[in-house]
Amino acid sequence: MDTAVSDIRDTVITVLKTALQKPVTLSDETNIVRDLGLDSVAVMDFVMEIEDRLDISVPLDRIAEVETIGDLVATVSQLKRGA
Amino acid sequence: MPIFDKFDTLRQTYDRFESTGANPFNIAFEKILSPTEALLHGKPVLLLGTNNYLGLTWDEACIARSAAAVQSFGTGTTGSRIANGSYDGHRALEAELADFYGRKHCMIFSTGYQANLGILSTLAGKTDHLILDADSHASIYDGSRLGHAQVVRFRHNDPDDLYKRLRRLDGQPGDKIIVVEGIYSMLGDHAPLREFVQVKNEWGALLIVDEAHSMGVLGETGRGLAEAEGVEGDVDFIIGTFSKSLGGVGGFCVSDMDGFDILRVACRPYMFTASSPPGVIAATSESLKQLRKRPELRHALLHNAHTFYNGLREAGFCTGPEPSPVVSAVMPDPETAMVFWRQLLARGIYVNVSMPPATPNGLTVLRSSVSAAHSDLQIRHAVNSFAAVAQDMGLFAHMQTAGENADLIRAAE
Numbered sequence: 001m002d003t004a005v006s007d008i009r010d011t012v013i014t015v016l017k018t019a020l021q022k023p024v025t026l027s028d029e030t031n032i033v034r035d036l037g038l039d040s041v042a043v044m045d046f047v048m049e050i051e052d053r054l055d056i057s058v059p060l061d062r063i064a065e066v067e068t069i070g071d072l073v074a075t076v077s078q079l080k081r082g083a
Numbered sequence: 084m085p086i087f088d089k090f091d092t093l094r095q096t097y098d099r100f101e102s103t104g105a106n107p108f109n110i111a112f113e114k115i116l117s118p119t120e121a122l123l124h125g126k127p128v129l130l131l132g133t134n135n136y137l138g139l140t141w142d143e144a145c146i147a148r149s150a151a152a153v154q155s156f157g158t159g160t161t162g163s164r165i166a167n168g169s170y171d172g173h174r175a176l177e178a179e180l181a182d183f184y185g186r187k188h189c190m191i192f193s194t195g196y197q198a199n200l201g202i203l204s205t206l207a208g209k210t211d212h213l214i215l216d217a218d219s220h221a222s223i224y225d226g227s228r229l230g231h232a233q234v235v236r237f238r239h240n241d242p243d244d245l246y247k248r249l250r251r252l253d254g255q256p257g258d259k260i261i262v263v264e265g266i267y268s269m270l271g272d273h274a275p276l277r278e279f280v281q282v283k284n285e286w287g288a289l290l291i292v293d294e295a296h297s298m299g300v301l302g303e304t305g306r307g308l309a310e311a312e313g314v315e316g317d318v319d320f321i322i323g324t325f326s327k328s329l330g331g332v333g334g335f336c337v338s339d340m341d342g343f344d345i346l347r348v349a350c351r352p353y354m355f356t357a358s359s360p361p362g363v364i365a366a367t368s369e370s371l372k373q374l375r376k377r378p379e380l381r382h383a384l385l386h387n388a389h390t391f392y393n394g395l396r397e398a399g400f401c402t403g404p405e406p407s408p409v410v411s412a413v414m415p416d417p418e419t420a421m422v423f424w425r426q427l428l429a430r431g432i433y434v435n436v437s438m439p440p441a442t443p444n445g446l447t448v449l450r451s452s453v454s455a456a457h458s459d460l461q462i463r464h465a466v467n468s469f470a471a472v473a474q475d476m477g478l479f480a481h482m483q484t485a486g487e488n489a490d491l492i493r494a495a496e
Contacts, residue, residue: 039440041440042439044217044236045217045444048236055247057251059234059235060227060235061233061234
């Protein structure tokens with residue numbers, strides 16, 4: 001079962017928009033902490049939504065490496081392929 | 084200096100609190116008068132934010148034992164137990180804790196933080212997996228990060244999510260170690276331990292329970308949540324602290340697992356730090372004895388916890404989901420919390436302010452911790468003061484018109 005990278009990007013962006021509860025423009029270059037003002041716990045919480053939707057677990061060290069939405073899409077895609 | 088630029092946002096928040104003249108993150112008491120009272124700026128304040136659950140910090144027997152130990156063994160050990168030797172008191176306290184928990188092994192640490200740092204980072208090796216409750220204390224996160232295991236978190240108090248996490252790890256090599264807490268320190272809720280034990284057994288995982296806030300509080304003899312839920316046999320490691328119910332400082336881990344003692348020469352936060360000073364060890368040993376022989380302390384604590392929790396609920400506050408010695412009143416935002424906190428202090432009541440990311444679900448709370456040593460009068464006075472400040476600030480009117488109260492209750496529960 002292969003989930004395309006574009007589907008994963010859609011999932012990430014949908015979940016993030018819901019979590020933020022305000023209109024934002026998001027791209028691969030958006031910095032999750034700096035541009036969106038999420039703290040470390042808020043980031044881990046919104047990653048949980050993505051984990052649910054894609055049935056994966058993202059280890060905390062992998063979350064810590066993520067800076068941009070593009071990074072997160074890449075990490076999640078990799079884990080999904082490995083799963 | 085540029086090296087501190089990365090803290091700019093934090094600095095701005097801190098400076099804003101500091102500029103008000105009363106910063107909850109920078110407060111110093113001139114004198115401690117009793118387990119429940121201190122002097123602040125020359126005025127007595129009621130201590131309602133000290134985790135002094137059994138009020139044993141001023142117990143006469145504890146003080147006498149501690150003073151005698153300082154007279155006989157000196158002020159400090161000046162070194163680690165591995166490099167510089169243990170004192171008799173360290174070994175005796177380990178034996179007493181093992182006996183209290185009915186377990187074969189006990190290791191003590193210089194702080195509760197280090198107990199989690201040491202056990203989690205050492206127990207879980209490179210190929211192992213740590214599965215943490217999302218609302219875990221910072222020491223659990225830090226201990227996980229210090230080691231080399233893969234770390235994932237599951238939704239707070241959610242056995243189904245824990246199940247999913249273990250299922251996703253099925254077939255992967257290494258031990259799976261689940262970490263939960265007895266009572267969570269921010270909202271005072273407890274773990275659904277029996278359900279967690281079922282999941283743990285189904286997947287053949289190991290289970291660590293941190294009883295920092297539940298030791299001396301829950302269970303027939305005060306051993307904590309595992310005792311209260313009747314699942315001690317299914318908990319592989321219990322971690323605890325001396326700095327809450329026992330009124331000292333330090334931490335411990337007990338276990339029945341053969342081979343446990345090898346951790347003494349593998350666990351860096353145990354090996355490379357000075358051991359607890361004799362006065363602390365002696366006081367802790369005595370307070371454990373008091374905890375065991377005076378169940379009435381626990382009963383008084385729970386009575387006070389229920390009275391205070393129910394009092395705040397009846398006054399209209401949104402609190403955590405269940406009564407416990409940790410009672411948190413949810414505030415609409417950090418600014419309101421700061422004003423509320425200062426007004427309480429002006430009325431002579433000291434509580435804690437807790438805000439994200441230390442709290443779950445983005446909540447800002449005024450966190451109180453109740454003690455067995457509080458009198459009925461003190462508890463009533465505290466409830467009345469909370470209610471009066473809320474009234475002065477028009478807090479509930481604001482929260483209800485904004486429709487926020489229901490959201491906050493959902494978030495807290």
